[in-house]
Amino acid sequence: MSRIGKRPVELPSGVTASVSGQTVEVKGPKGTRSFNATDDVTITVEDNLVKIEPRGKSKRARQQWGMSRTQIANLVTGVTDGxxxxxxxxxxxxxxxxxxxxxxxxxxxxxxxxxxxxxxxxxxxxxxxxxxxxxxxxxxxxxxxxxxxxxxxxxxxxxxxxxxxxxxxxxxxxxxx
Missing domain, CATH: 3.90.930.12 (Ribosomal protein L6)
Structure with missing residues (x-):
């Protein structure tokens, strides 16, 4: 289990996230950023949380799980603080x-x-x-x-x-x- 991937990404006030397919787009006060995730993970947006889950139990899916969560967290940090x-x-x-x-x-x-x-x-x-x-x-x-x-x-x-x-x-x- 990925300790990083298990934690959902919180969206601060003024930041919105939308998912279309495997693309996550985050809009905030400093601009808009997007990230294309691989097919090994499933991304969902619920309330003010972005949750990432692996598809399957393969080694690659577990690797992409933590990496995708970190990339999305960096998008949120970038559009809020820079x-x-x-x-x-x-x-x-x-x-x-x-x-x-x-x-x-x-x-x-x-x-x-x-x-x-x-x-x-x-x-x-x-x-x-x-x-x-x-x-x-x-x-x-x-x-x-x-x-x-x-x-x-x-x-x-x-x-x-x-x-x-x-x-x-x-x-x-x-x-x-």
Whole structure:
């Protein structure tokens, strides 16, 4: 039995869910998101609860049961609160600023990096050394944050680069004379 799948997903006030076939559509104050479930699970909406049940006792049905419940819970979280990733920039002369829909990164390369924010994601730079990525799609927010971080990952000797807020970088000692 899936401990995650057994619990129904509660819909907060202002959020509605509808099921048509294997597609669940969730509408909330921040937007609309949908999820296509596999044929291994049955999804029902009762009152303010979304219930997921496996079809059969196969291993795949049990796997899809918990995964589908988590995906639907993420849809509800996305349309109510949204998702947020915070990045920090460390290094002398490294900075970021927003110009319209484009994030300009100065990372010690021979050129400035222009990162255009994709549809559905909001990027802000409250300080020159901080970047905030927000949106209603958890996967897209995480991927955009990872793409920004990829331009200058933190290195272990001086710790310079773009890191997630609160991320610990294992520091190395360097050469001795």
């Amino acid at each position: 998702f947020k990733k915070e990045l920090e920039i460390q290094g002398v002369g490294y900075r970021a600023q927003m110009q319209g829909n484009t994030l300009k990164l100065n990372l010690g390369l021979s050129h400035d990096v222009d990162f255009v924010a994709p549809e559905g994601v909001t990027i802000t730079a409250p300080k020159q050394t901080e970047i905030t990525v927000e949106g209603i799609d958890q996967q897209l927010v995480g991927q955009v944050a990872a793409n920004i971080r990829e331009w200058r990952r933190p290195e272990p000797y001086k710790g310079k680069g773009i890191r997630y807020k609160g991320e610990y970088i294992f520091r190395k000692e360097g050469k001795k004379k």
